[in-house]
Amino acid sequence: MLNESFIGSVISSVFAVISSEIGDRTFFVAVLLSTATTDGPSKIRIFLGAAIANAALHSAAVLLGSVSAVIPRAFLCWSSTFLVGVYGMKMLRDGFCMSPDKTQREYKEAEHDVEELEKVNGSIDK
DSSP, rough: OOOOOHHHHHHHHHHHHHHTTTTTTHHHHHHHHHTTTTSSSHHHHHHHHHHHHHHHHHHHHHHHHHGGGGGOHHHHHHHHHHHHHHHHHHHHHHHHEEEEEEEHHHHHHHHHHHHHHHHHHHOSSS
């Protein structure tokens, strides 16, 4: 039987990834690609591509995180506290200064990227 702390860690990781990934540019690209297709196999390829890319990026993050075994714990605690504080201040500043059409611009940029890919690779529905 699996350890409860393992299951809790997996559940926490899943919710952390979901909450941080929804609404970002790659999310919009995947949405645009899937709405640009009409057949099932293309949608499955889009899903698999997005899932593999996401898994690769998160695997790289885990590997980089494993480097922390050779760095002194006190340094990690203080530096991570500092970095989270700086990131939090940046996010607060960005949130207060955000224009109402920022999400629309992100969507347009993602849509433009998909159109550029379609020009290079042809239509998605093949």
